[in-house]
Amino acid sequence: MELSSTARRYLEIVQGLAPELEELSDRVEAEVHDIAAREDPVSQRIYELVIGNDLHRLTLPREWGGQGLSTADYFPVLEEVAGINGALRMVVHGANGMWRLVDQYGTDAQKQHWLPRMAEGDTVTFGLTEPDNGTGRDISTSAVRDGDTWIINGRKWLISFATSAKMIHLLAATGNDERGRTLTCFLLPQGTPGVTAEPLPPTMGCRGASHEILTLEDVRLPQDAVLGEVDAGLDLGLRGFLDVSRLGIAGSALGIARRSLALATEFARQRVTFGRPIATRQAVRLALAEMASDTYALQAAVRDACARFDRGESIEGEAAMCKLLGIEIVGRVTDRALRLHGGIGYTEAHRIERLYRDARALWFEEGTAEIQKLVVGSAVASGRLTL
Numbered sequence: 358m359e360l361s362s363t364a365r366r367y368l369e370i371v372q373g374l375a376p377e378l379e380e381l382s383d384r385v386e387a388e389v390h391d392i393a394a395r396e397d398p399v400s401q402r403i404y405e406l407v408i409g410n411d412l413h414r415l416t417l418p419r420e421w422g423g424q425g426l427s428t429a430d431y432f433p434v435l436e437e438v439a440g441i442n443g444a445l446r447m448v449v450h451g452a453n454g455m456w457r458l459v460d461q462y463g464t465d466a467q468k469q470h471w472l473p474r475m476a477e478g479d480t481v482t483f484g485l486t487e488p489d490n491g492t493g494r495d496i497s498t499s500a501v502r503d504g505d506t507w508i509i510n511g512r513k514w515l516i517s518f519a520t521s522a523k524m525i526h527l528l529a530a531t532g533n534d535e536r537g538r539t540l541t542c543f544l545l546p547q548g549t550p551g552v553t554a555e556p557l558p559p560t561m562g563c564r565g566a567s568h569e570i571l572t573l574e575d576v577r578l579p580q581d582a583v584l585g586e587v588d589a590g591l592d593l594g595l596r597g598f599l600d601v602s603r604l605g606i607a608g609s610a611l612g613i614a615r616r617s618l619a620l621a622t623e624f625a626r627q628r629v630t631f632g633r634p635i636a637t638r639q640a641v642r643l644a645l646a647e648m649a650s651d652t653y654a655l656q657a658a659v660r661d662a663c664a665r666f667d668r669g670e671s672i673e674g675e676a677a678m679c680k681l682l683g684i685e686i687v688g689r690v691t692d693r694a695l696r697l698h699g700g701i702g703y704t705e706a707h708r709i710e711r712l713y714r715d716a717r718a719l720w721f722e723e724g725t726a727e728i729q730k731l732v733v734g735s736a737v738a739s740g741r742l743t744l
């Protein structure tokens with residue numbers, strides 16, 4: 358696939374940074390259980406690498422200070438990043454997707470305020486998931502109008518970079534319709550009184566990224582903190598950001614699968630048992646063939662969905678299918694790659710151990726496999742999706 362010269366340049370930047378990022382990843386792994394290190398978050402260093410190399414504004418439109426890359430151009434860079442470091446991938450993925458909400462639904466004042474700041478490196482995040490109930494319409498965080506302001510109460514968790522982000526797109530229930538609760542999206546600036554954050558325990562992979570629990574007690578926001586229409590927050594989140602973000606998770610799965618295949622192939626060429634490299638054994642070649650075929654199929658699906666998105670088509674079904682395929686394929690490929698490394702692959706001596714753990718986050722980000730199936734099933738059953 359032909360990439361633009363800008364995309365090629367960023368791909369080379371990431372490839373050039375790989376040794377530094379690998380070294381940083383090792384330090385993050387070592388520090389993650391160290392409370393003192395967590396108070397001086399490693400994610401800050403990862404974040405500085407992202408900003409310092411301009412990787413946070415690849416897709417942001419040029420009029421707001423970004424590079425304006427299409428998804429077809431941006432994804433190869435994201436994939437490369439995903440194959441190096443999971444936390445870095447989370448920062449890049451978030452920064453290159455999150456601007457879409459304000460860009461599409463913001464007032465002129467909201468755009469003028471937030472988009473140039475995002476170009477400068479202010480990160481923003483998305484607050485939907487809750488500890489006490491399901492997501493989507495099931496959330497219980499509520500916002501009640503009080504004259505010109507809204508009063509918000511509730512709890513969120515698993516919110517990535519909630520304490521370092523300059524703003525959270527916060528989803529709160531504001532009413533009811535025939536389908537259940539209706540939600541509204543609020544732009545919640547960092548430091549707003551009434552919001553407290555506590556860290557979650559260290560995650561299995563993607564170390565260096567932080568995820569917090571947020572408690573909102575009588576948080577007051579002005580009317581102009583509402584993004585888009587009142588009671589339209591769920592559709593705004595789904596169509597404004599989640600579809601392309603789900604595709605980004607599939608692209609991340611592709612990057613991890615490709616790197617895992619490369620690592621397994623390299624290892625199999627070098628590891629000698631019974632006098633021959635294991636790569637010469639038929640059983641090992643069958644495994645490599647299955648990993649390569651899976652990765653190729655995922656790549657084709659992701660490239661097709663990117664092209665559709667760049668043409669302005671709805672990718673509701675395609676994004677969910679790609680995410681579903683992505684987690685199933687990266688699961689199979691990282692598992693196979695780990696097994697091909699033998700027992701030593703289960704230790705931190707080999708990169709595959711970290712990639713295996715990093716990949717597991719993809720099961721949850723932007724919704725589980727079951728939720729993707731519900732989206733695809735409903736699109737197929739209603740005739741919105743035909744192949």
Ligand SMILES: Cc1cc2nc3c(=O)[nH]c(=O)nc-3n(C[C@H](O)[C@H](O)[C@H](O)COP(=O)(O)OP(=O)(O)OC[C@H]3O[C@@H](n4cnc5c(N)ncnc54)[C@H](O)[C@@H]3O)c2cc1C
Pocket residue numbers: 482483484485486487490491492514515516517560568718721722723724725726727728
């Ligand atoms: C690394 C990481 C980063 C994240 N970052 C963010 C973030 O920045 N912002 C944010 O808002 N969230 C974030 N999340 C949360 C993530 O989006 C959710 O974990 C995910 O959507 C699943 O929701 P849940 O955890 O509430 O699971 P639950 O809804 O409790 O689901 C538990 C299980 O039940 C199944 N299930 C639940 N309901 C149904 C149903 N109706 N039908 C069939 N099966 C069902 C699920 O598929 C799952 O297998 C993050 C999660 C992780 C792991």
